[in-house]
Amino acid sequence: MSKVKFVGNSADIIDWNKVVAEVIDKPGKLVTADRSKWKMDSNPVYGELVDLWERANFNFDSIKWINYYPGQDFDSEVIVKLENLLKVKTIKVWLARIDPGWCTPWHWDTDDNEEEWNKLGNTRRFMIFIDPPAVGHILAMEEQCFYNEAIGNMYEWSDYKLWHAGTNVGLTPKFILHWMTYD
Amino acid sequence: MNCSNIIDWKHVIDTLKDPAVPAYIKPEEWSMKKDYNEIHKLWMDANMNIAGVRVFNYEPFQIDDNVVPAMEKFLGLTHVESWISRIDPGCMAPYHWDFDNPAIATLPREPKRYSVHISEFSFGHVFIVDNRICYNFQVGDIVEFSNFREWHAGANMGLVPKYMYHFIGY
Numbered sequence: 583m584s585k586v587k588f589v590g591n592s593a594d595i596i597d598w599n600k601v602v603a604e605v606i607d608k609p610g611k612l613v614t615a616d617r618s619k620w621k622m623d624s625n626p627v628y629g630e631l632v633d634l635w636e637r638a639n640f641n642f643d644s645i646k647w648i649n650y651y652p653g654q655d656f657d658s659e660v661i662v663k664l665e666n667l668l669k670v671k672t673i674k675v676w677l678a679r680i681d682p683g684w685c686t687p688w689h690w691d692t693d694d695n696e697e698e699w700n701k702l703g704n705t706r707r708f709m710i711f712i713d714p715p716a717v718g719h720i721l722a723m724e725e726q727c728f729y730n731e732a733i734g735n736m737y738e739w740s741d742y743k744l745w746h747a748g749t750n751v752g753l754t755p756k757f758i759l760h761w762m763t764y765d
Numbered sequence: 766m767n768c769s770n771i772i773d774w775k776h777v778i779d780t781l782k783d784p785a786v787p788a789y790i791k792p793e794e795w796s797m798k799k800d801y802n803e804i805h806k807l808w809m810d811a812n813m814n815i816a817g818v819r820v821f822n823y824e825p826f827q828i829d830d831n832v833v834p835a836m837e838k839f840l841g842l843t844h845v846e847s848w849i850s851r852i853d854p855g856c857m858a859p860y861h862w863d864f865d866n867p868a869i870a871t872l873p874r875e876p877k878r879y880s881v882h883i884s885e886f887s888f889g890h891v892f893i894v895d896n897r898i899c900y901n902f903q904v905g906d907i908v909e910f911s912n913f914r915e916w917h918a919g920a921n922m923g924l925v926p927k928y929m930y931h932f933i934g935y
Contacts, residue, residue, distance in 0.1 A: 638924035641855030644817030683814025685922050687855060688889050718860050718918050720891050720898065727891060727900035747889045747922035751859040753811035 585740040586723055589708070593734025595663055598712040602757055604656040605677060610648040615687075627692035635687050646684045647748070650677040661761075668736075670706055670763035673699055677712070678748070680756045685749035691742065691760070703764040707742035710759040711735045718752020768839050769905025774883035777829045777849075778928050785821035785851055788858075804861050819856040820919075823849040832930070836879075842934030845869060845876050849883070850919070852927045857920035864914060866933070876935040878913035882906045883930045889923025 592598075613619075617632055635642070652658035652675050661672055674693065680686065699705050711731035713719070721728040723739075723746040742762060750756045808815070825833060825847055833844050846866045852858060869876060880892065882902040892899040894908055894917040910917070913933055921927045 634924065635855070638854045640924070641817065641819060641853065644814060644855045644857065646814070681814065682808070682811045683817040683857070683859060685817065685855065685857070685920065688923050715896075717896070717916075718893065720893070720920065720922075722889050722891060722900065722922060724888060725901050727898055729893065729898040730896055745888065749857060749891070749920040749922050751857050751893070751918035751920050753807060753813075753860060 586726055586737045589736045589738045591734040592736055596660055598733050601656050605650040608655050610650045613647050615642045615645040625694050631689050640687055644685050647686050648679040670765045672763055674762040677759050680748050680750040682750050686747055688747045690745050706763045707739040708761040709737050712759050713757045716752050716754050719756040721748045766907040767905040771835050771839055774904050780829055781823050782827040785823050788820045788822050800864050817857050820858045821851040836932050844934050846933040848931050850929050852919055852921040854921050854924055860918045862914045862916050872935050874935055876913050876933045878910035879932045880908045881930040884928040887923045887925045890927040892919045
C-alpha cells in the first residue's frame with residue numbers, strides 16, 4: 583500500500599508561479615550539514631541523522647537547501663486557502679528549495695515541538711509540488727519516487743516521520759511546499 | 766527486460782578491479798572537447814554545485830570478462846563501449862549525455878544504448894532518462910535509451926553506493 587496518497591491539485595486556487603516569483607530572489611533560511619547550526623542538545627535526532635550520513639561517507643559538499651516561510655517570505659494567504667481547501671489547521675509550513683547540484687540526504691523531519699503537535703489532534707502531513715515539471719527535480723520517499731509532478735499536485739503522507747530525500751540533477755531551482763497540519 | 770538470470774551482478778561488483786576512474790570532477794579540462802564544453806556551459810549557466818558532481822567509472826578491462834559476451838548475446842548487439850559507473854552517497858551525475866568514443870563515428874549504423882541496474886535497490890538511488898525515472902528497481906533491470914545520445918542523469922541520496930552497467934552496441 584502506498585504511503586503517500588494523492589489528494590488533489592491546487593493550481594486552480596493558488597497561483598504557485600507567483601509564490602515562487604516572490605521567494606526566488608530572497609535568501610531564505612539556509613540549511614547545511616554544519617553541526618554547529620543544528621540544535622543537537624535539544625533534539626538528539628539531528629545528531630543521529632548526521633551520524634548516519636557520516637557513517638555512509640555521504641558527500642557533505644552536496645547538502646544544502648533553503649527554507650522559506652509564509653508571512654516572512656511569501657504571502658500567508660496561500661496557507662489560508664489551503665486550510666480551507668483541505669479542512670485542516672496549520673502547525674508548520676516551509677517551502678523547501680533545492681538548487682542544481684544539491685540535495686537533502688535520506689532523513690525524516692524531526693521537530694523540537696513534536697510532543698506539542700500530538701496534543702493538538704490528528705496530525706496530517708502534506709507536500710505540494712509548486713513548480714512546473716522540470717528535468718532532474720526528484721523527491722524519493724521510501725519505496726516511492728516523485729518526478730514530473732504537475733504544478734499544484736498535493737500529497738498526504740501516511741506518517742509525518744516517513745523517510746525521504748530530495749535532489750536536483752537538473753538545471754533550475756526546485757521548490758516543494760511542506761505542510762504539517764492537524765484536524 | 767531483466768538480465769539477472771544470465772549475469773551474477775553481485776559477483777561482477779565484488780570483482781571489479783580498482784582504481785575506478787573519477788569522471789566529471791575537472792570541468793576545467795572539458796573545454797578541450799566541444800561537446801563537453803556544451804554540457805559544462807549548461808551546468809555553469811544553471812549555477813550547478815560542481816562539488817556534488819562525482820561519478821567513478823570502471824572500464825571493460827576492470828570488469829569480469831564474461832560480461833561483454835553475455836550482454837552481446839542477450840541484446841543481440843556487437844559491443845562498442847561499456848563501463849560500470851559508481852555513484853557514492855551524496856553524489857550525482859547531472860543532466861548530460863555520453864559521447865566520447867570516436868569509434869562510434871565509424872560504425873555502419875547508429876548504435877543502441879542500454880543501462881542496467883546492477884546493485885540492489887536502496888532508498889535514494891535514482892536514474893532518469895529524459896522524462897522517465899527509474900526507482901525501486903530490480904537487479905538486472907535494463908533501461909533502453911531512445912538513442913545513444915539521450916540526455917540522462919543519476920543521483921544517490923541514500924546511504925550505500927549505487928552501481929550501473931552501461932552498454933553501447935550495434
